[in-house]
Amino acid sequence: MHKSIRAVIYARISLDRHDEAGVERQEELCRRLAAAHDAEITDVFIDNSISAYAGGHRPAYERLKAAIAGGRVDRVYVYASDRIARRVRDLIDYLDVCTPGGVTTHTVTGEVLDPASSSGRFLTTIMGAVAEQESALKGERVRAARRQAAERGVRRVHRRSFGFTAGMEHVDAEAQAIRDGIDGILAGQSLSAIARDWTERGLTTVRGGAHTRGSVREILMRPSVAGLSSYLPTRPDGSKLRADREIVAEGQWEPIVDRDQWERAQTILSNPARRHPGVGGAEVHSPLAGLVICTCGDTMYRRTRKSHRADAPRRAFYSCRRSVPGRQHVTIGNELEALVAATVLAHLEQPDATDTLAAALAPGDAAADLIVERRDLLQRRADLEEEMVA
Missing domain, CATH: 1.20.5 (Single alpha-helices involved in coiled-coils or other helix-helix interfaces)
Known part of the structure; x- marks a missing residue:
């Protein structure tokens, strides 16, 4: 009796869609090739808008490898070998997963990745090296284009940023919140207070989340709000550091706040004392944070929750992260601070x-x-x- 070939399809498209077949088109072409081989498609794995060169997590690709390792796949169909991997080490890792079960990979462009063949592994490695070089050159071109755009004062974005539309026009309510936020920083207001104010105005992040002190700080420190065009280069290891950011030109859009005012706010926001209680004279909101130990052995931190009464302030308490399962945890009210303070004062007397x-x-x-x-x-x-x- 003829045993059917258990085949799956893997499709991927990166953020840069130029000269790439869309995932739907990739799947269609792979199904045609599988039908010509009398292979039965049992599953389809798709990673949309994810790069195979940047080294980011690809959920569908990881599920594909798990299915291969679990012996549930005989053959993989892809549009081209660079859909699987664009780096040699990733391609070798993929072949190592395929080797125990003898899983072959067939491409619409005519390649066959056969881990059982020494010549097949050699050719696959060569193709991986070529794909890796192409990706590196493509990355250099993209970075050069981004820097040139920044130097012309043009902002190229995939999605809008808070305060602006995708076309860099002002969003009135958000722009006013940024102005008020800068004024608040210069007046000594905390980032948490500004975040609460924005939330009370009904404003969210561009992704629809609630504002936090971190998101507010990041927004108020963007050069774009002062009408400045900046460039953040990528380091050789792929990382990006804010310290490397360069302001390269005046932006071709209307600033939300005055540059001088923004720069004065940056001096305050960049002060490490604002980020570490007790350093440089910063106000201490959680005097016992990191000093109290839970019964599970983990450190306890000060947290707050809404009160049952709408007009009452938030209630403070200390608890651990509850990161140790199976152990007993405790929660201590904010009265602990008063108890410790009274004990210390008693000793000082x-x-x-x-x-x-x-x-x-x-x-x-x-x-x-x-x-x-x-x-x-x-x-x-x-x-x-x-x-x-x-």
Whole structure:
């Protein structure tokens, strides 16, 4: 009895769709080829708008490899070999998954990737190297085009940014929120307060999410809101650091805020003291954060939740991340801060409190050294985080 060939289709298209067949067209052509081979298509795996060269996660591709490793596939059909991988090491990894079951890969463009054949593996590696080189050259052209556009003051975006339409026209309500946010920063308002204000106005992120202090900070630090065109280069390892961002030209769009006002706000927003309680005189909102330990052994942090009464302020409490399953966890009310404060004050009222503190913080003492070390580490972390792109 003739055993049917269990075949699957894998289709992928990247964000740059030039000269690429769409995933629907890829699937159609693969089905025609499978029919000519009397192969039965049992599943279709599609990754849409995902690059195979950038190294990002491809959910459908991972499911495909799992199906091959699980012995549920005899043959794979793709439009071209570079749909599977555009880097040699990824292609070799794919062949290693296919080898135990002898799974072959057939392409509409005429290639056959056969892991059982030494010549097949050799040719596949060569094709992978060619595809990798093509992707690298394509990446260089794209980066050069982006920089040239930035230097002309043209903003090329796939989606709009907060405050602007896709055509860089102002969205009135969002633009006004940005102006008020910059004014608030210059007046000493916190990012969290600005985020709450934007939420109360009914404003969301461009993806529809609620604003946080992080999203507000990122928006207010964008050069585009001051009418400035910038370029963020990609480092050799593929990473991007905000510290590398270059302002290269005046943008060809109307600024939302004055440049001088924006630059003064950047000085405040870039201050690491705003991001680490207790450093540089910043206000401490969670005095016990990181100092309280849960019964599970994890560190507890200060959190807030809405009160049952609409007119009541948010309720604060301490809890851990509950990241250790199967262990007992506790939640402690914000009264803990008052209890600790009262205990500390009671000790400070003792007659020997001054002598005790002086002895504890004597030069060379381990506690004093740890305090200095903690301060230095916090500052170093602040400097590093300032360079990293979130």
